[in-house]
Amino acid sequence: MVRLAMWQFRYTWMSWIGALIIFLASGFVIGFTIIGVDSTIKAKLNYGNFNPVGLFLTPAIFGLITLTLLINGITRLVINKFKNDYDLWSLLGANSIQLSVMISIQMGLTGMIGGLLGYFMAYPIVNIFYNWIRTNPGMTEFPEFNMRLHYESLILSVMILSILIGITGFISGEKVFLNMNKRHKIINELYLFSHFIWTIVIYGGLIYVYSLFFKSPRKIIKLLGDQTIENTYLQILLILAILMIIAMNEIERVILPMFVKVLQYWIPTKLMKTFQTAYWNVLEKKEFLRTLTLPSFIFSLVSSFFMYLAFDLANISNKRSLSEIFGTLLLFLGAPFLIILANTISLTIISSSERSSNISQLSIIGFSVKDLLFEKIGEASIYGSIIFIQGTIGNALLYVPIMQASYYTHTQMKDGWLSITWIPATVGILAFLFIFLVDGIYVYKNYAFKQTIDI
Amino acid sequence: MNEQVIKINGISKSFALDKSKSVNILKNISFSAYSNEFISIVGPSGSGKSTLLKCISGLLKPTKGTININSVDPYLLSPSKVAKMRRTEIGFIFQSYNLVPALPVFENIVLPLRLSGKKISKTNIEKLLNSMNFSADLENFVNTLSGGERQKVAIARVLVTNAKIIFADEPTGAVDESSKRLIFKILRKLAGSGVCVIMVTHDIDLASKTDRSLILKDGKLIKILNRPNSAELLEEMEKG
Ligand SMILES: Nc1ncnc2c1ncn2[C@@H]1O[C@H](COP(=O)(O)OP(=O)(O)OP(=O)(O)O)[C@@H](O)[C@H]1O
Ligand SMILES: [Mg+2]
Numbered sequence: 001m002v003r004l005a006m007w008q009f010r011y012t013w014m015s016w017i018g019a020l021i022i023f024l025a026s027g028f029v030i031g032f033t034i035i036g037v038d039s040t041i042k043a044k045l046n047y048g049n050f051n052p053v054g055l056f057l058t059p060a061i062f063g064l065i066t067l068t069l070l071i072n073g074i075t076r077l078v079i080n081k082f083k084n085d086y087d088l089w090s091l092l093g094a095n096s097i098q099l100s101v102m103i104s105i106q107m108g109l110t111g112m113i114g115g116l117l118g119y120f121m122a123y124p125i126v127n128i129f130y131n132w133i134r135t136n137p138g139m140t141e142f143p144e145f146n147m148r149l150h151y152e153s154l155i156l157s158v159m160i161l162s163i164l165i166g167i168t169g170f171i172s173g174e175k176v177f178l179n180m181n182k183r184h185k186i187i188n189e190l191y192l193f194s195h196f197i198w199t200i201v202i203y204g205g206l207i208y209v210y211s212l213f214f215k216s217p218r219k220i221i222k223l224l225g226d227q228t229i230e231n232t233y234l235q236i237l238l239i240l241a242i243l244m245i246i247a248m249n250e251i252e253r254v255i256l257p258m259f260v261k262v263l264q265y266w267i268p269t270k271l272m273k274t275f276q277t278a279y280w281n282v283l284e285k286k287e288f289l290r291t292l293t294l295p296s297f298i299f300s301l302v303s304s305f306f307m308y309l310a311f312d313l314a315n316i317s318n319k320r321s322l323s324e325i326f327g328t329l330l331l332f333l334g335a336p337f338l339i340i341l342a343n344t345i346s347l348t349i350i351s352s353s354e355r356s357s358n359i360s361q362l363s364i365i366g367f368s369v370k371d372l373l374f375e376k377i378g379e380a381s382i383y384g385s386i387i388f389i390q391g392t393i394g395n396a397l398l399y400v401p402i403m404q405a406s407y408y409t410h411t412q413m414k415d416g417w418l419s420i421t422w423i424p425a426t427v428g429i430l431a432f433l434f435i436f437l438v439d440g441i442y443v444y445k446n447y448a449f450k451q452t453i454d455i
Numbered sequence: 456m457n458e459q460v461i462k463i464n465g466i467s468k469s470f471a472l473d474k475s476k477s478v479n480i481l482k483n484i485s486f487s488a489y490s491n492e493f494i495s496i497v498g499p500s501g502s503g504k505s506t507l508l509k510c511i512s513g514l515l516k517p518t519k520g521t522i523n524i525n526s527v528d529p530y531l532l533s534p535s536k537v538a539k540m541r542r543t544e545i546g547f548i549f550q551s552y553n554l555v556p557a558l559p560v561f562e563n564i565v566l567p568l569r570l571s572g573k574k575i576s577k578t579n580i581e582k583l584l585n586s587m588n589f590s591a592d593l594e595n596f597v598n599t600l601s602g603g604e605r606q607k608v609a610i611a612r613v614l615v616t617n618a619k620i621i622f623a624d625e626p627t628g629a630v631d632e633s634s635k636r637l638i639f640k641i642l643r644k645l646a647g648s649g650v651c652v653i654m655v656t657h658d659i660d661l662a663s664k665t666d667r668s669l670i671l672k673d674g675k676l677i678k679i680l681n682r683p684n685s686a687e688l689l690e691e692m693e694k695g
Binding site: 096 | 540
């Protein structure tokens with residue numbers, strides 16, 4: 001089986017490059033943790049109240065949980081890409097376990113490469129991070145020591161990553177090959193019901209927290225247990241941002257197709273003959289759209305949030321608490337976010353061929369390479385626009401409570417309404433460029449030098 | 456004595472086109488097949504030959520009716536039992552060769568053996584390929600081979616498993632005349648040695664050299680000819 005997996009890996013290694021990005025990010029996170037922990041232990045500093053081990057472990061725990069949740073999507077996509085191959089293997093009598101082992105070995109190998117590269121990339125960062133964390137008030141008592149590379153910690157982080165990826169790859173492979181998507185009816189109903197309750201709780205909570213900003217500060221302060229007015233607003237703003245992210249995750253599937261359709265009316269489709277096809281293409285790839293827009297939304301909301309805290313609500317968040325919030329967020333959410341971002345890049349690369357699957361049909365009916373590239377520009381700009389619109393709406397919703405908070409805490413807002421567009425615009429443009437780059441390269445590579453087309 | 460190895464009982468197959476519409480591709484087909492028998496399935500394009508072959512070989516579940524292969528209904532087996540059946544009891548040969556592009560010739564041939572964890576003898580494989588006039592390198596990848604060579608690899612793969620039932624969908628559809636004769640000879644010889652071969656073909660000449668011909672039209676089995684000859688076959692196909 002190992003041998004067969006190696007053959008298959010040799011044949012398909014190109015498409016594993018896509019998956020390598022997320023494994024690299026995970027390798028970085030694991031490398032970060034292992035280097036930190038290993039160096040602490042080697043320096044004999046792993047004791048007491050200011051034991052750095054706990055600090056280093058946090059990113060790995062949150063990061064690896066995120067990775068195991070996302071691996072399913074990657075596995076599914078890679079299997080789907082070579083569906084014909086795996087159908088054939090199963091026609092020849094390979095059972096689901098054998099197929100899953102093959103996938104698992106290939107993923108484990110890619111994970112090894114990711115672990116190896118990630119380890120070395122983590123080394124300078126863990127140094128910088130630790131030295132910075134120690135400058136934070138309340139953290140200055142963490143001991144000073146130097147990070148070190150060591151072959152033991154290298155092997156350990158490569159092993160942990162490849163084994164974890166191998167096992168989760170096997171499990172999700174087994175799910176795909178056995179077609180285990182079909183849930184039992186009762187379980188399905190139970191799931192739907194609890195999901196319904198969850199949605200109500202989230203939206204109820206969101207509306208409630210939102211309404212707090214329009215109440216008198218005294219009431220809110222009482223509610224949260226007597227604190228300073230600044231602290232109170234800081235806390236409900238944080239809760240609001242988190243609720244908004246969860247709420248967005250819930251509603252994304254419903255509103256995305258609507259966005260695409262609305263865009264269709266806004267942008268004059270007659271302008272380019274390829275725009276119409278671009279719309280259909282985007283609409284068809286809803287899942288991809290979601291994997292792209294959700295992290296972008298989170299990113300633009302969180303960074304705008306910090307922007308407002310830093311520049312507008314300076315009294316709420318004096319420099320000290322801001323740096324603390326940032327450090328804590330980085331510690332807990334940095335790794336998951338990095339991995340989610342890497343996942344988006346991985347999925348974009350892996351699914352590029354799928355997104356362009358109808359391209360060969362288009363080129364048969366007479367689209368030139370230039371037309372095809374225009375079509376890709378159309379698609380990429382739809383993705384970019386949706387990211388921009390969503391981010392702006394999210395920021396607008398955030399901006400009102402920020403204004404309220406600034407009013408009640410007697411600070412002058414420096415940023416006007418226009419500021420809600422800055423970060424979403426940046427993220428949208430970056431997404432546009434990235435998708436156009438990936439898909440454009442794909443189209444160019446496959447069609448520019450081809451005289452004949454295989455259907 | 457020839458044993459019954461396949462029993463098809465009243466199978467129909469329809470495909471759903473959308474929520475409200477569906478098309479009937481196969482209509483109430485029944486027949487049996489025996490060891491030592493070479494059966495051909497003929498009929499005009501689109502009459503449902505490939506669909507029928509897929510249904511009886513356990514690849515496509517019919518909408519109605521039952522199928523037994525060696526007295527077992529493949530659609531009631533667990534996925535791992537199905538996999539085992541495909542490795543040991545049945546073999547597939549398709550017009551499109553169905554070779555694994557990632558594997559070199561040799562690995563393609565022994566793949567079912569590897570999947571079953573069986574012993575592999577390289578000299579036996581070489582002998583087998585020699586007897587088929589196959590001269591390309593065993594270490595080559597399959598995409599470097601010609602159509603005829605690819606089909607020989609696919610057939611060699613079936614031969615090494617000692618499958619007792621072979622399903623072939625236009626195995627000679629895309630190969631030259633001499634490969635076609637050779638492939639047919641191999642299948643004929645297999646049927647003579649106890650194997651049950653079921654072959655879909657467009658080739659009236661080949662069909663006339665099989666033991667029985669099932670004639671399909673619009674999804675219906677309109678005629679079964681024993682020891683068919685070309686004239687009969689042509690007449691039946693034209694009649695409808
Ligand atoms: N998955 C499917 N969904 C809908 N219709 C299908 C599907 N598969 C086959 N058909 C239809 O069933 C009919 C029979 O197809 P089939 O491939 O069995 O024909 P055939 O006799 O093998 O033809 P040929 O000689 O051209 O290979 C065709 O009209 C085809 O369009
Ligand atoms: Mg056919």
